Amino acid sequence: MTGYTFVEKALARAAGRESARAGDLLDVRPDVIFSHDNTAAIRKTFLQIGAERILRPDRVVITLDHAVPAPTTEHALNHAEIRQWVREQGIGHFFEVGRGICHQVISEEALVLPGEVIFGSDSHSTHYGWMGAFGMGVGRTEMAALWAAGELWLRVPEAMRVTLSGRLQRGVTVKDISLKLIGDRGIDGGAYRSIEFSGDALDHFSIDDRSVLPNMMAEFGAMNGYLPPNSLVFDYLETHRERDYTPLYPDADANYSEEYALDVSALSPLVALPHQPDNVRCIADAAGQPVQQAVLGTCTNGKYEDLAAAAEVLRGHKVSIRMVVIPSSSEVLKRAAADGTLSTLLEAGATVGTPGCGPCMGNHMGVPAPNEASITSANRNFKGRMGTTDAPIYLASPYVVAASAITGCITDPREFL
Amino acid sequence: MTDHRVWVYGSNVNTDVIFPGKYTYKVRDPKDFAAHALEDLDPSFAPNAQAGDVIVAGRNWGCGSSREQAVIALKYAGVVAIIAESFNGLYFRNCVNQGVLPIVCEGLAQVTQTGDSIALDVARGEIRAGDQRFTFAPPPPSVQAILDEGGLLPMLQKRFRKEVI
Ligand code: SF4
Secondary structure (H helix, E strand, O other): OOEOOHHHHHHHHHOOOOOOOOOOEEEEOOOEEEEOOOHHHHHHHHHHHOOOOOOOHHHEEEEOOOOOOOOOHHHHHHHHHHHHHHHHHOOOEEEOOOOEOHHHHHHHOOOOOOOOEEEEOOHHHHHHHHHOOEEEEOOHHHHHHHHHHOOEEEEOOEEEEEEEEOOOOOOOOHHHHHHHHHHHHOOOOOOOEEEEEEOHHHHHOOHHHHHHHHHHHHHHOOOEEEOOOOHHHHHHHHOOOOOOOOOOOOOOOEOOOEEEEEEHHHOOOEEEOOOOOOOEEEHHHHOOOEOOEEEEOHHHHOOHHHHHHHHHHHOOOOOOOEEEEOOOEHHHHHHHHHOOHHHHHHHOOOEEOOOOOOOOOOOOOOOOOOOOOEEEOOOOOOOOOOOOOOOOEEEOOHHHHHHHHHHOEOOOHHHHO | OEEEEEEEOOOOOEHHHHOOHHHOOOOOOHHHHHHHOOOOOOOOHHHHOOOOOEEEEOOOEOEOOOOOHHHHHHHHHOOOEEEEOOEOHHHHHHHHHHOOEEEEOOOHHHHOOOOOEEEEEOOOOEEEEOOEEEEOOOOOHHHHHHHHHOOHHHHHHHHHHHHHO
């Protein structure tokens, strides 16, 4: 009998079963569920169901992050409705405008823990694989169902093992690893699969590095992503956690339906061209393309180390195009302010916005004009993603974003390091 | 056992051919979705589909967008189950949440043709096509309950309205 993958173990646990195999249908009880600015819409469905009280409000997290501070009266009304709902239902964890993006805040606050299951009404809920939790995005109807009934049926997915070996060269990041994988296998390369990372390359990843891979697995069609948690992870969570937990690891003889191996030491910076995250080119082929805006932020690459990487490139230089920096949380902003990273960015001519999603999905704070190209550290570059249909979006690492901001065209950051 | 007429298709049938994107904002009544079901793949499907029909397909049925209309169109055309070698994950969930039974089963597409009849025993996880027998994992009671009620929303409505009374 073969061993179990991470996803088989995590879902069996959350379904209260001894074991489960890929293909099994389970009723899964998540440890934590969350929503953001879409909470008001979920509330409508919840009331349509005929339910009145959220089953476990202590395990519900709500963040205001997608359009913050409210850009229009409608957005403000939406936020007001959510605050009212939070009070009425006694929601356990509510985070106001400016605290940060749901995934970053929930991670910082250690509201979910290794081995646990978290569902969010957000496609990048795959994020929590950084700590070895099972995170998955659900639809709004499904979130309403989770509020009401506390569980959701799931088919246990097959798993793909991605083995990363070697060490990244200077100027190359985990974002580039993600783009490489997605570019090689296509945006459906991980469809309905648990993408389970392994290999010695992971030993060199920081906490900020770790979250990039599972976050980007949303662009791979995956159900979730997973990195085996280590002492770095346990230490990070220790000060905030309120529960005990048991980390889960795949068995050595687990049954993987697919394997992918990559020596990351051979990698150079990559860029995803419009309009799909798998339209990936190496920096040499993308360089020279003029861009009018550089955006540093989002749940993928708006963390402290991302700001620090950009500062490294920008130190002693000035940006020649507008550069918008949106820290992914207030903690990130505080840290960047405390050690001078922020002033380096401001010295270089960048501007800084309220922690949150920023222009990632085109709400405000950096929406491009038609025919203006943006280079961003975000995860998704579908047509119109940033709010304007004919505004091409290039995806890259914080290094590339910063270097391109200096020159005004896509630039290899290694020239500045 | 129930008898069903089948429509047989290949692999990687995507949501755009199941329900073309150009109609997503134009056609609003779910009952009108059915007229466009599979129109870019098989124009004979929509005018001839009947209540109780079943789709049999190869791998990765329903890949592409998360559009729920791609299930709803087939449902209103009369399709009660889709039997495929594998499904796109979102499509699979949409099926259940809309009350259309998704069955993962290998080999059936190779031995059946459009217009054939198959016998289906959901509780036992059994399909008979001619003299051949296929098995599949029957849905667990919780998923079966959603299917029986016609989908996730109606099921929850019934459950919570009952609790209120
Ligand atoms: S930063 Fe972008 S991808 Fe991340 S949660 Fe916000 S809108 Fe979604």
